[in-house]
Amino acid sequence: MQFFGRLVNTFSGVTNLFSNPFRVKEVAVAHYTSSDRVREEGQLILFQNTPNRTWDCVLVNPRNSQSGFRCANCAENEEGCTPLHLACRKGDGEILVELVQYCHTQMDVTDYKGETVFHYAVQSDNSQVLQLLGRNAVAGLNQVNNQGLTPLHLACQLGKQEMVRV
Incomplete structure (x- = not known):
């Protein structure tokens, strides 16, 4: 639950992210049909792509549930790599x-x-x-x-x- 709390806090600053087009990418939620929905809280969905060993957190667009937003420049690991x-x-x-x-x-x-x-x-x-x-x-x-x-x-x-x- 703490993990999602941190993610929600990150996305609470989403206004700042949307003002910078280099940080957020709009994606079709349908692109994640082959991924597992690990967790879902409100409009925030955590997807796991097991074969590729990747995770994506998508904020579903409140005006169009077929699309969502994911961060493209997030530091992903302990080295701070994007x-x-x-x-x-x-x-x-x-x-x-x-x-x-x-x-x-x-x-x-x-x-x-x-x-x-x-x-x-x-x-x-x-x-x-x-x-x-x-x-x-x-x-x-x-x-x-x-x-x-x-x-x-x-x-x-x-x-x-x-x-x-x-």
Whole structure:
């Protein structure tokens, strides 16, 4: 019950989230038909996709029960990674395109080490991921992490010449 209390508190600030289109994505509730409804409180539904080991919390639209809203930039784990950080770490170009082009996720959000998705792309050593991110370059490209390194500094330090060229 405490878990849902925290989620409800998070969504109580939903007005702030809706004013920032980079944080919330409107989704069709029908997209979750293959997921298990773990819990439901009012208009808040927690879905579990067991095969993919993912969880989504959806706030059902009060004016249209066929659609809902989910957070796209939430820090998901103990490292403070967003879904975009995780996609860059994994090198998953398809998810990356979905998050950047269709969900409009912010690319300058940092994890607890101060690293942006560009730092993660350099560390994954996947030039395709860095090229995809570079199409929509933002301030995160020059963001320094807690060690004072930009993604370019990190690529040089790690000796990743291909990443420097990208």
